[in-house]
Amino acid sequence: MAAERFSTATRLKALGTVLVQGPNVRRTGPPRRSRLTGRAALLALVVCSLVVALAYPMRQWVTQRSDIDDQRRQSEHARQEVRRLSDEKARLEDPAYVEQQAREHLHYVRPGETGYTVLDGSGAARRPKDQGAADRPWYRNLWDGVDAADNRR
16 A cells, blocks of 8 residues: 555556566665755755865965964064174173173283183193184184195195
């Protein structure tokens, strides 16, 4: 009696399915309809189109936000460098600081003073490990340059 609710075309389709699948397979309910309806397919198409249409702008937006953050970090670093250089400039305007730096790095002495280099028992001046030209006296750098130029001949 439940089969009477279906149209003739549906009954013929179910009968054809039974004949194709064999006589042992029986369907107890109405034939299954496809889960993907026309509206669902259209909705899926619209959603996919939106995803594709918005993917590139969203990627650009994320990239630009990252670039903006990088620029802000660089700007802050530059501000800190300007502050440090301003402090250094202020210190270099102080004659006492300049004199202290000349005595320490260039081994200058005031007129009438006697400069001493203290040696240990090995005959070498006691210095921290040489970390480059900035840690050596200027005259040592000058002679090293002359020696290096002479050896290139």
